Amino acid sequence: MTETLLSLSGISKQFDEKTVLDELSLTIDDGEFITLLGPSGCGKTTLLRMMAGFELPDKGTVTLSGVDITQTPPEKRPLNTVFQNYALFPHMSVFDNVAYGLKMEKRPKADIQERVEEALAMVQLEDFAKRKPHQLSGGQQQRVAIARAVVKRPKMLLLDEPLSALDYKLRRTMQVELKRLQRELGITFVFVTHDQEEALSMSDRIVVLKDGRIQQLGTPREVYERPANVFTARFVGQTNFFPGRVTSIEGERISVDVFGLNRDLSKPPFRVAMNQSLHVLLRPEDIRVLAPDDTEGVAGHIVERNYKGSTLDSVIELEDGSHVMASEFFDEDDPAFDYSIGERVRVSWVDGWEWLLAEEGDEPLTDEEELAADDAEH
Amino acid sequence: MRWLARSYLALVYLLLYVPIAVLIVFSFNDSRTGYNWGGFSLRWYESLFNNHAMVQAMWNSLWLALTAATVSTCIGALTALALHRYRFRGKKVLNGMLFVVMMSPEIVLAISLLGLFLLLGLKLGYVSLLLAHVTFCLPFVVITVMARLSGFDERLPEAARDLGASDFTMTRTVLIPVIMPALMAGWLLGFTLSMDDVVVSTFVSGPSYEILPLRIYSMVRVGLKPEVNALGTLLLVFSLVMLMLSQWILSRSKQ
Numbered sequence: 001m002t003e004t005l006l007s008l009s010g011i012s013k014q015f016d017e018k019t020v021l022d023e024l025s026l027t028i029d030d031g032e033f034i035t036l037l038g039p040s041g042c043g044k045t046t047l048l049r050m051m052a053g054f055e056l057p058d059k060g061t062v063t064l065s066g067v068d069i070t071q072t073p074p075e076k077r078p079l080n081t082v083f084q085n086y087a088l089f090p091h092m093s094v095f096d097n098v099a100y101g102l103k104m105e106k107r108p109k110a111d112i113q114e115r116v117e118e119a120l121a122m123v124q125l126e127d128f129a130k131r132k133p134h135q136l137s138g139g140q141q142q143r144v145a146i147a148r149a150v151v152k153r154p155k156m157l158l159l160d161e162p163l164s165a166l167d168y169k170l171r172r173t174m175q176v177e178l179k180r181l182q183r184e185l186g187i188t189f190v191f192v193t194h195d196q197e198e199a200l201s202m203s204d205r206i207v208v209l210k211d212g213r214i215q216q217l218g219t220p221r222e223v224y225e226r227p228a229n230v231f232t233a234r235f236v237g238q239t240n241f242f243p244g245r246v247t248s249i250e251g252e253r254i255s256v257d258v259f260g261l262n263r264d265l266s267k268p269p270f271r272v273a274m275n276q277s278l279h280v281l282l283r284p285e286d287i288r289v290l291a292p293d294d295t296e297g298v299a300g301h302i303v304e305r306n307y308k309g310s311t312l313d314s315v316i317e318l319e320d321g322s323h324v325m326a327s328e329f330f331d332e333d334d335p336a337f338d339y340s341i342g343e344r345v346r347v348s349w350v351d352g353w354e355w356l357l358a359e360e361g362d363e364p365l366t367d368e369e370e371l372a373a374d375d376a377e378h
Numbered sequence: 379m380r381w382l383a384r385s386y387l388a389l390v391y392l393l394l395y396v397p398i399a400v401l402i403v404f405s406f407n408d409s410r411t412g413y414n415w416g417g418f419s420l421r422w423y424e425s426l427f428n429n430h431a432m433v434q435a436m437w438n439s440l441w442l443a444l445t446a447a448t449v450s451t452c453i454g455a456l457t458a459l460a461l462h463r464y465r466f467r468g469k470k471v472l473n474g475m476l477f478v479v480m481m482s483p484e485i486v487l488a489i490s491l492l493g494l495f496l497l498l499g500l501k502l503g504y505v506s507l508l509l510a511h512v513t514f515c516l517p518f519v520v521i522t523v524m525a526r527l528s529g530f531d532e533r534l535p536e537a538a539r540d541l542g543a544s545d546f547t548m549t550r551t552v553l554i555p556v557i558m559p560a561l562m563a564g565w566l567l568g569f570t571l572s573m574d575d576v577v578v579s580t581f582v583s584g585p586s587y588e589i590l591p592l593r594i595y596s597m598v599r600v601g602l603k604p605e606v607n608a609l610g611t612l613l614l615v616f617s618l619v620m621l622m623l624s625q626w627i628l629s630r631s632k633q
Contacts, residue, residue: 052536052540053539054536054539073539074536074539074540075539075540075541075542075543075544079540080540080541081536081537081540083533083536083537084533085531085533087531087533087534087536087537088537089534089537089538089552089556090556091555091556091558100538100541100543100551101541101542104541104542104543104547105542148537148541149540149541152541152542
């Protein structure tokens with residue numbers, strides 16, 4: 001049922017000898033909300049500008065619904081962009097801004113009138129049609145930019161960090177509103193952001209980018225719970241990296257030594273060998289903080305506590321000096337639940353909540369290699 | 379202390395405006411000599427407008443300033459856009475040369491232009507004046523437009539293209555309207571510069587095309603005639619109107 005709308009294949013781009021995109025391939029499905037996530041300089045904006053037609057790739061092709069549009073100029077592409085700082089035309093009223101794209105299509109006046117009003121109603125700005133952009137607040141300007149981009153009913157809407165100039169509360173509102181718009185319009189959204197929280201809450205799929213390469217492509221849940229590499233794990237959410245060492249391998253189970261605890265875990269999807277070092281990843285909310293007289297876990301003491309309203313976040317220093325982040329929900333039975341700095345505790349987690357990663361340099365296995373590895377074991 | 383500051387300020391303004399005030403007052407003086415008040419009269423204005431050579435020089439000057447400002451605004455705006463938008467070989471040289479024209483003594487520019495026109499065999503008159511005036515107005519227009527472009531949001535042309543405008547349509551509907559105040563400011567600057575230029579014009583004008591500043595200059599050489607006061611007053615009113623116009627345009631563009 002999902003059809004490919006846009007596909008990029010083997011895209012490379014250099015600016016002044018610096019590689020911005022490196023042999024990147026990606027297909028975007030019709031109707032999905034896909035987010036390009038990464039730190040600044042990862043190539044996400046360049047990638048978006050390439051879809052819009054503002055940058056031409058040095059190598060590779062861009063295909064839209066099966067048609068090669070690599071060399072098509074932006075005005076001939078049925079895609080529209082919402083720019084980071086809105087880029088509203090300052091000399092035109094809100095109405096004329098939104099009507100601009102339709103005027104370029106030379107549509108009849110009555111038609112333009114009707115569709116602009118419809119678009120402004122969709123972003124709840126019907127009463128602002130006669131204003132100039134500078135008479136609007138940031139959030140309103142943002143909504144005009146969105147109305148202007150969707151009024152042509154593009155096949156795809158490209159959004160370049162559209163919420164980064166708004167304050168926190170307005171951002172949350174706009175996130176919900178964007179999701180609503182995408183559902184109502186049924187258009188594919190390609191959203192660029194460096195904010196992982198935004199990416200997780202809005203997207204159908206997330207593309208994690210670094211140095212012009214895709215680090216991981218998956219649903220928010222996959223990216224958060226099963227990061228493909230150390231970079232993704234560090235970039236998306238907070239993570240504890242525990243050093244592990246493989247002590248035994250038996251079929252689909254392995255034993256790993258973590259801080260002297262011997263944990264029995266299921267075998268990860270990459271090649272493991274005896275005595276190999278691994279990263280054992282645990283999100284702060286997966287950590288269980290136990291009483292100091294508990295038999296389970298590793299001993300440590302609280303070095304930091306942060307009241308976050310719905311959770312209590314703490315940092316625990318273990319005896320070997322490493323720090324563990326924990327995030328616990330408040331319990332209705334114990335409303336006074338809190339820690340004092342220096343309080344002794346033990347740290348543990350529920351088996352199966354951890355995620356294993358090879359130390360960097362060991363690439364995850366491809367499907368064929370995995371089959372070969374399985375064969376060798378039997 | 380406050381008394382001292384105020385009187386100092388008063389002195390500065392006095393020095394600035396008394397000569398102008400004297401000029402205006404004496405333009406309405408019935409007396410032929412400039413030293414005594416002979417009662418209110420408009421006779422110098424009358425004799426000014428009856429002086430056909432003077433009126434012709436005024437029209438010549440206006441036409442020259444109008445055309446020179448328009449031509450230099452067109453060329454200057456395109457130059458500024460090229461310098462702003464594109465990277466090309468010799469960009470720095472071109473940029474630097476604009477400043478050379480602006481900073482070089484006017485007399486040097488005048489001599490070199492005269493030399494050039496003589497070399498080319500160009501008859502001195504309207505065309506040589508126009509070329510010379512465009513030359514010295516150009517850098518001012520380019521710098522005015524460049525200043526506006528440096529604050530120009532690069533995303534605006536992209537937004538227009540994204541919405542389906544060709545490069546030409548984008549320039550017409552977005553780029554030019556946005557930089558319009560700078561174009562007007564540049565035009566007015568060019569107009570004013572051309573209108574009151576004496577040095578360059580002295581060198582490159584011919585008997586076929588007499589312009590106002592040169593006419594005034596030749597008039598005062600044989601003694602200060604009261605008509606000059608009347609002419610000065612008219613020019614003053616004209617520049618005030620132009621100034622107010624430019625302020626009005628700028629304030630409107632900010633809304």
